[in-house]
Amino acid sequence: MAGIYIHIPFCAKQCTYCDFHFSTTFESYRGNLLKALSSELQLRAPSWQKEVIETVYFGGGTPSLLSGAEIEALLSTIYANYNASAVKEITLECNPDDCSTDQLIAWKMAGVNRLSIGIQSFTNEQLSWMNRTHTAHEGFTAVERAIAVGFDQLTVDLMYGLPDLSQQAWLEQLNRVIGLGVNHISAYCLTIEEKTVLASWVKSGKIHPSNADQQSEQFELLVSTLAKAGFEQYEISNFAKEGKYSQHNTAYWQGKKYVAIGPSAHGYDGTNRYWNVANNQLYIRQIEEGVLPETVEELTNQDRFNELLMVGLRTKWGVSKAELKALLVHDEDWYTKLESWKQSGTVVETETHILLTSSGRLLADAIASDLFVIG
Ligand code: SF4
Structure with a gap:
């Protein structure tokens, strides 16, 4: 799969x-880029003939800038070149202002059956x-229209840890999103990434970021409020009702293989990780020459061990001890560190898996990196 x-x-x-990675000046080469995406799908297909494709995910950037016909053309290329008759989930990330009723119907008719709507906030000041x-x-209105059009797999993205976001305002945001009737919510803490406009505002004092305590309090409020509303936290930032998990993302977290197409996209074939060049023109040129514009890195057992920990610990299923053991020769120090996290009440060990407790979820990244094998 x-x-x-x-x-x-x-x-x-x-x-x-x-x-x-994205560009805001794309109209002049939009057609060439879409043609290159289709060509890359065809170039990569021979290496993936043994795999059954179960999910397709249009991410970005802003995939909702694509018309139904453009989505349909890319999906047709997939059906014609991959073993994709068993595709169960086709997700499109979209921005609310792209979600007119006509556009939603067009995407649905093209085959999209899951929408991920980037709401981020319900207040105009923050937006x-x-x-x-x-x-x-x-x-x-984007969510209401999507439901009216018949999308029953619907997730929205929200952000917390925003400057000037009080606990009360965050609770109001959560209650609003619960009231919309979606069955999946992803909520991410704002991070200040280097070289962004936000980073320069923080540096100059124009914006004061939230602190770690506020972020933890908002995370705890998120978890408890969504639990009361019937959402299951199946990954640290992802909550679903009635088992409506993102199948595509769950496969990532479980270390499954995936083809990645497009500038800057990262893929994994079970042995190697590859990433495409993050430059649209260079990407198009190389694809036109029949060359995959990629860098390939063969993952060592240590890399795979650390990745399993990093993503697996974030999920409700945890990390398989058998899979970890297959990648690590016995390391006394590692078991000592694991024992110490268990003693602190942040990690539990079952017969088959290693999992975080609810207090451990607040420290997920620190625990994973402490348990990484280095050197
Ligand atoms: S957050 Fe999404 S919509 Fe905004 S610039 Fe980044 S990729 Fe584009």
């Missing part, structure tokens, strides 16, 4: 906190300094 990720490197404008393209009202 494998998934396909397609990176659409276009955005209408630049959000102040974002360091993803404004973030330089998002949408308003709070457009956030609401």
